[in-house]
Structures are given as C-alpha cells and as structure tokens.
Amino acid sequence: GDSVTQMEGPVTLSEEAFLTINCTYTATGYPSLFWYVQYPGEGLQLLLKATKADDKGSNKGFEATYRKETTSFHLEKGSVQVSDSAVYFCALREGYSTLTFGKGTMLLVSP
Amino acid sequence: NAGVTQTPKFRVLKTGQSMTLLCAQDMNHEYMYWYRQDPGMGLRLIHYSVGEGTTAKGEVPDGYNVSRLKKQNFLLGLESAAPSQTSVYFCASSTGGATKTQYFGPGTRLLVL
Numbered sequence: 315g316d317s318v319t320q321m322e323g324p325v326t327l328s329e330e331a332f333l334t335i336n337c338t339y340t341a342t343g344y345p346s347l348f349w350y351v352q353y354p355g356e357g358l359q360l361l362l363k364a365t366k367a368d369d370k371g372s373n374k375g376f377e378a379t380y381r382k383e384t385t386s387f388h389l390e391k392g393s394v395q396v397s398d399s400a401v402y403f404c405a406l407r408e409g410y411s412t413l414t415f416g417k418g419t420m421l422l423v424s425p
Numbered sequence: 426n427a428g429v430t431q432t433p434k435f436r437v438l439k440t441g442q443s444m445t446l447l448c449a450q451d452m453n454h455e456y457m458y459w460y461r462q463d464p465g466m467g468l469r470l471i472h473y474s475v476g477e478g479t480t481a482k483g484e485v486p487d488g489y490n491v492s493r494l495k496k497q498n499f500l501l502g503l504e505s506a507a508p509s510q511t512s513v514y515f516c517a518s519s520t521g522g523a524t525k526t527q528y529f530g531p532g533t534r535l536l537v538l
Binding site: 359365 | 429430458466467468469470477483490515517524527528529530531532
C-alpha cells in the first residue's frame with residue numbers, strides 16, 4: 315500500500331538558517347503530494363502541493379519539488395523564522411483514495 | 426465563512442461512557458473525514474464519507490461509528506469509550522479528486538479515564 319516516510323524530529327534551527335525536511339513515498343501509481351503544517355493548538359492547514367512529476371509547490375517561502383525518480387518531496391526554506399515553528403506533515407493521495415500522512419516532523423526555531 | 430468546525434473542543438469521559446463528536450462544514454464539500462492524532466503516530470484515518478448517506482472505514486475504525494445524514498455534518502460516535510481512545514480528533518472535508526486540498530477543523534481533545 316501507499317506510505318510516506320519523513321525524517322524524525324525535532325529539527326532545531328536558529329532563525330535565518332536553511333531548512334530541509336526529507337520526505338519519501340511509496341505509491342503504486344502517480345500520486346499528488348502535499349505538505350501540511352500544524353501550528354501549536356491548531357488543526358492542519360495546507361502549506362503547498364504538487365500534482366505531477368517535476369512540479370514545484372511553493373508558499374510562504376517554502377518549496378518542494380515532486381521527484382518521481384527518487385520518490386521524494388523534500389520541504390525547503392532558505393531562511394526560517396521563529397513563527398515557522400510547527401509540525402510539518404508530508405502526505406500523498408492517489409486517485410479518489412484518502413490522504414496518507416507521514417508521522418510528522420516538529421520544527422523548533424530559536425531567535 | 427467558518428470552514429470546518431468541531432464540537433466540543435475538549436471532553437473528559439469515564440471508561441464505558443458514550444459520546445458524539447460533531448463536525449460541520451460550510452463549503453459544500455462532498456467528502457468528509459475523521460482522523461485521530463497520537464504522539465509519534467501522525468494522523469490515522471478512522472472513517473470517511475464520500476457523500477450524504479454514505480460512510481466507509483479507514484485505517485483504525487474499531488470502537489467508532491459515524492453518520493452522515495446531512496451533507497454538511499459528519500458525526501463520530503464512541504459507544505463505550507476506552508482509555509486507548511484518548512487522543513486528539515480532527516475532522517476534515519474536501520471536494521473529490523487526487524489534487525484537492527483537505528480542510529481541517531481545529532480538533533477535539535478527548536481524555537478517557
């Protein structure tokens with residue numbers, strides 16, 4: 315079945331550092347890929363998505379590129395802020411099936 | 426535009442008690458979902474619905490029942506609560522299709538003693 319693997323956290327960074335959160339997936343077909351973010355005490359919200367190979371999703375300075383050859387969708391940001399502290403979830407969805415989530419990666423950014 | 430709302434926000438139950446969690450969405454979405462979130466486990470799908478009057482089991486359906494009598498509402502029931510059901514429950518909704526975004530509610534924190 316489908317699965318998503320994320321790097322374990324927490325990831326701790328200083329403000330303005332470069333961020334990478336790794337995500338790899340297993341799927342039988344051609345899924346759509348998503349990054350969701352969960353701020354403390356809140357529900358998940360979509361951060362970015364990509365629907366086909368080589369697509370790049372971007373939002374709020376975050377980027378991720380759909381790499382079919384390496385089955386990856388790594389999240390990057392050039393300069394993180396304290397306000398980026400949250401839990402980040404990678405997810406995939408094939409056809410009309412439901413979302414499959416990774417276990418989440420906590421990001422802690424200090425001033 | 427409220428999006429997805431959940432009631433209640435927090436609840437404490439004793440083992441064996443029953444309760445219903447209510448999810449409501451005002452975006453006219455066909456699909457609705459119930460997830461539970463536990464530390465180190467990510468989000469796991471409990472049940473979902475692809476339209477009014479239809480429901481289906483997800484990854485962890487045991488101990489839960491659901492109903493979708495109205496398009497905008499999706500109820501999650503616990504008939505006899507167990508400590509293993511202590512969790513944070515999230516409802517979500519979406520339109521159909523692989524590329525569509527799921528919109529999440531703020532969550533219900535449930536503690537079963």
